[in-house]
Amino acid sequence: MEFFHIRKDIPFMRHALKFNIISVITFILAVVFITLRGLNLSVEFTGGTLLEISYAQPPNIDAIRATLAEQQIPDAQVQRFGTASQLLIRLPNHDAGAEGSGSTPDAHQLSQRVMDVLTAASADNPPTLNRAEFVGSQVGKEFASDGAMALLVVVIGIVLYLAMRFEWRFAIAAIIANLHDVIIIVGFFAFFQWEFSLPVLAAVLAVLGYSVNESVVVFDRVRETFRRQRHLNPEQVINHAITSTISRTIITHGSTQIMVLSMLIFGGEALHYFAVALTIGICFGIYSSVLVASPIALWLGVSRAQFVQPKKEKEEAVV
Helix, strand or coil, X not given: CCCCCCCCCCCHHHHHHHHHHHHHHHHHHHHHHHHHHCCEECHHHHCEEEEEEECCCCCCHHHHHHHHHHCCCCCXXXXXXXXXXXXXXXXXXXXXXXXXXXXXXXXXXXXXXXXXXXXHHCCCCCCEEEEEEEECHHHHHHHHHHHHHXXXXXXXXXXXXHHHHCCHHHHHHHHHHHHHHHHHHHHHHHHHCCEECHHHHHHHHHHHHHHHHHHHXXXXXXXXXXXXXXXXXHHHHHHHHHHHCHHHHHHHHHHHHHHHHHHHHHCCHHHHHHHHHHHHHHHHHXXXXXXXXXXXXXXXXXXXXXXXXXXXXXXXXXX
């Protein structure tokens, strides 16, 4: 299915160096932000207590922060959650009693103490506890290590899959492009200090699979073009492959982006950063699959000989 058909190939590879310079600059900035600012890790990774509370009337956040500080409730992070009347309070672990599963008496006592303090400070507009989550610091470390391992396994799987299906040059090109997407997503979260949670990690892993799918489509068309149009050089082959898949790319990514934007707009706070990560990943996934992976494959020396086996001439039997 195609919305349109472009008859003349677009010379993408003519500007490959410019696109990759932009990618390198963006990648370096992302690494700098990650290194200097770090990630705003959620309670799932750091361990602690997470309280979701609501008020009948919108409360004063500054007053709530001051009240918690006066009552010596350490490092309480207060932010709006959903509507103006809903708040999210994060309380990191500070004692050894929070180890293990995290659902400890100390955590329950701390959450109850917070509710008692806020109720006493706002008797005319008392808070209601909607949700309480308790995560031990050991569990948070396990989540972080398991997430890193999942990312590593996905990367290795993608490399092996592409190397077996196509050729090692394509595998290297695709994994560089996909890691480029991952680092940039994480860089956005580091720069804006958005909360990096388990749903965000799931979105990053989804982007890896999503981006490699686009790379596979382009590389498959490259292989097909090498076999069918022998008069084209590698640069022309890649230009033709990208141009011929543009309509499919617009349909696929456009449909996916509409769904992700609906989650971003209507999904509420629970899906907000998950949808943000997917939105960034889809946008950069299109860019990297077309304008990062393909030039790298070209520079690594992809050629027709790697896909087209020379015909063996049959020797005539001597009578």
